Amino acid sequence: MTRRLLLTYVSFALLILVSLEVPLGYVYHRNEEQHAFAQLEHDAEVLAAFIDTALSRDDAEQVDLLAHESGQRLGGDVDVVDSRGELLSSTHPEKHPPGDLARAADIRTVLSGEGRISTRTAESGGVDVMSVAVPIHPGVSSLGAVRVSVPLDPVDSRIHRFWLILAGAGIAVLLAAALVAFWLARWISKPVRALELATRHLADGTLPPAAAPAGPPELRRLADTFYATANRIQALIRTQHAFIGHASHQLKTPLSALRLRMENLEDDISPAGAKNLQAALTEADRLGQMVETLLLMARSEQRELPLEEVDLPAAVAERVFLWSPLADDRRVGLSTSGPDGTWIRALPGGTDQILDNLIANALRVAPAGSTVTIGWAVRDDRVELHVVDEGPGLSPEERVRALDPFWRAPGAAKDGTGLGLSLVHKLAEAGGGDVALEAAPGGGVDAVVTFAGLGQHVQQAAGTRQ
Structure with a gap:
């Protein structure tokens, strides 16, 4: 400028x-x-x-x-x-x-x-x-x-001497004007540069202290308004994070006690009321899962979280083993495909949460007799995880909105919270990846999660696949 x-x-x-x-x-x-x-x-x-x-x-x-x-x-x-x-x-x-x-x-x-x-x-x-x-x-x-x-x-x-005098005087005036112009330009652009720096820091989650007033009055007023707005936004964000963290943490203890008390009532409940007790336990579990999800989302929004190296095939095998009983109960098959030795970088515990949410969503919409496919592939220095179901699928607009918190598809089952895919999105981005919902070739949804791969392991996995 x-x-x-x-x-x-x-x-x-x-x-x-x-x-x-x-x-x-x-x-x-x-x-x-x-x-x-x-x-x-x-x-x-x-x-x-x-x-x-x-x-x-x-x-x-x-x-x-x-x-x-x-x-x-x-x-x-x-x-x-x-x-x-x-x-x-x-x-x-x-x-x-x-x-x-x-x-x-x-x-x-x-x-x-x-x-x-x-x-x-x-x-x-x-x-x-x-x-x-x-x-x-x-x-x-x-x-x-x-x-x-x-x-x-x-x-x-x-005449030539006069032209030279004019040229010399013009150069002197131009140099003087350049010095004055440089001072004016610096004076005018100083608050703009300060605002640019503050905006960059604000995007990273920090805000430097307001600089001493400088520049034209209009720009000083703009800087004051910006800093007031930025401080207000940061205060609101801190309050939101604190509320989510505190509320979720405070809810865990009474929820655990409530579930324990309901389990202790099993011997005192008649067979006719056992079904209602089981429904209450299920709702308590769902509420506890929501609390855990809110805690994890609050932690995922922090800027400097350490990443861990994860053996993706081993993580997929473990989650498939844990979800197999539910899949068998719904008569839905679980299949996996991908090269061995594929390692990724992700938040601690984030890979399991991503797999759990994607498999849970796929099983929820998959019809009996269908198969949910969990596959992964190496793309240069990135690793793509695909969870494909054979359900009714989503429209392009719904696939975009599905990543928003608390959004649920029309006609979706009532047991969901609408936070699963939003959590997947936040966990993937916090780990340096991304999420996209695409249409599956045979109908349904192909949930694609991109992870940052480990160079040596990715190359070995790509060689094994070839």
Whole structure:
């Protein structure tokens, strides 16, 4: 941002300098040329007056002397012609063949009476010159004309020197403007950089202390509002985490005591009430599972949790063994497939929780006689776990919403909490992975969990699979 502001300010200053200095340079150029011609015109008229006096006395030597002295004083050339354009005197007669001056446009203009003074710029001998032609006697063109020519180098030198002065002044002003612009850009962008840093820290779960007020008032007010909002959000998050953790922890003890008391009632309950007691125990177990899930979700939202190395095939085999009785009771098969020696990184206990929730969801929707397939595959440095059921499946919108906490599919069984897939999502992300629900090829849902693999073990597993 500082560079962009600096570039904007310097570009604006450069535009102002160019718009001011270029017209000023051209005005000086024109005025300098006009002043040079006016001065040369004055010198030519003075010389013409002296020559007029010398011609009135028929003093040709005096005319030559005046012409050469003036040419030497002005650093140029002087030509004197009569009324026919014939050369009377010149500081460089060898340059003018007979009749050459009579054909010159400026002298012809004066001799013909079309103009009292004729000025021009031309090139003579490879040198740019300026010349002025005036009549010898003012108002009487029949007496002849005087032309004075001087090089343009002195005028050009003054003009170039002025352009250099303008350029130097412009560079100095531009440097000063750049320094001021840099200070302004730093001053304006300082609170923006502080807000950027604070936003980055806030995304990581921390917030640096508010910096000293700096920058424009609008940005200071924005920074104050941001810090107040960020502190409020952090306070709400801490309160939420504390509430979930405390509430879940406080519920565990009375739930355990309640279940123990209900189990102790089995001998005192008549056979007719045994079914209701068993239902109450099931609900207590479900409530206890919800409490454990809430605790695990609260812990998974912490930022720096250690990861453990997990033998995925062994973890799958253990969970399949534990879920087999329920699967047999529902007449649903459990099958596994994947390369041996596949190791992953996950939160401690997170892999078992992920497998339990995915298998429980699959068994809940799988029809009798179907199979739930648990498979895993190696994809570069990642490992994908697939839990595929043959249930009714979900629409694309429902597959996206299924990862939200407490969301349940329409017509789902009442024994669920709506937290299972949300917990799977949080555990996978906390371990550096991800979760996606896809449509299974034969209907149903393919729950795909991506884990971070261990380089050496992943390569060995990929080689075994090939």
